Amino acid sequence: MPSPTNAAHGAASQSSAQGAQVKSAVRTVELLEYFAGRPGMHSLAEVQEQTGYPKSSLYMLLRTLAELGWVETDATGTRYGIGVRALLVGSSYIDGDAVVLAARPTLDLLAEDTGETIHLARLDGANVVYLATRQSQHSLRPFTRIGRRLPAYSTSHGKALLATLGDDAVRRLLPERLEPLTEHTHTDREELIRELAEVRARGYAVDREENTLGLRCFGVAIPYRTPARDAVSVSVPVARLTPGREQTIRDALFDARDRLTLATRHL
Template identity: 80%
Template structure:
């Protein structure tokens, strides 16, 4: 458990969970905080988990944890396996997540732009939002080069390892970034920048050129280009285009950048009232 946190509450894989950040403000209802923390635990760790594994992760007393889990199972927020001894995220969490995306004005305004960007590049397109030190994927357009379905919608990744995240971090000042990120950053691949000051140097270049690049820092073999949507300052949403390194030629890279700039301008106009 990190120093300074509330007892029994641990950060998620990619930084402090929203429930932990809220709880640190004080004046919160303990049972509500614990409920949200449990749901965030399951959301960040797919699959089924034993009571002992959950208890070790969140640190709650086993008896109260068991009663809370049983309540969430009865309400459909948590599911159990055939033995009734392992737990995972329930279908009601999906319904709430879907309603968030369906009701988001930026996602709705972005749909035509994402469709056109997908047609212009023929590559995988993402729309994501900055949440703390991570980005959460809100919409995806599949690459026209693959038949295998793939989506990151709802997935959470560290901002420092993605073009989307770096484009968004670049809209903050260096001092704001230093407050947001630890000195040593998580390594996802051998190419991930793990030094905060080195990342800050890269953010200066991103501000100058207007786009960010993920050079296999999140997934080996994949390069991504991202731009922030400046309908607010600092920006909270960005779009990206991902392409396998093996298929990336200088001409294709330039066409992707041009298409992203065009999409950014169109989406900026579409969200100017938000």
């Protein structure tokens, strides 16, 4: 029978090994998120400066991820970026998401009814992530990739989703000072919260060139759960927007919300 001392040492050693494995897993995920949020190639020194990881362990982790295809290197092998295997995870998430599947007919119809660019987005912390898009057929139109992440406070679908939270929940989620993306972006959290009260009252949110200059967007939350986590929006170049056009878009959005509520009622 092992002595109590040996048993204690064995347990401590096992716990230490498990802790190291957990730390390695956390760093792996953080590295992939780092590269996913910063397109292009980055030097080891740059990654080390941003992550704070020890250079030797960071190098070994990057080599392992590169061998597995999750990270790519340039021709010199000294710069790193997100690898092609990451696409498999993203595609699998989108392809298997029940809301995305249920929303497809409604997104198609909304794009047909408005002739504008349509987005389906999900709240993820303080950001929204694009899950699906339908491009406008106009030559003047926004281009958005699936998987794009933006601050919720600067987008119409983000504000529609934040409006389904309580004011205190928004305060916990967002800092007092908000980083502007354009000259029209809210920079004061309390000012944003006052607008969210208006969003709740009228049932839709508006992005007035707060994320992209020259673009106005209208968004509604999909209330299949409370608080909502998904929303749909219509994006329109300001040059093409009139009061009558705006009313048509709002009406189409409300119809889409009703159809999406019905389509997602069992989710």
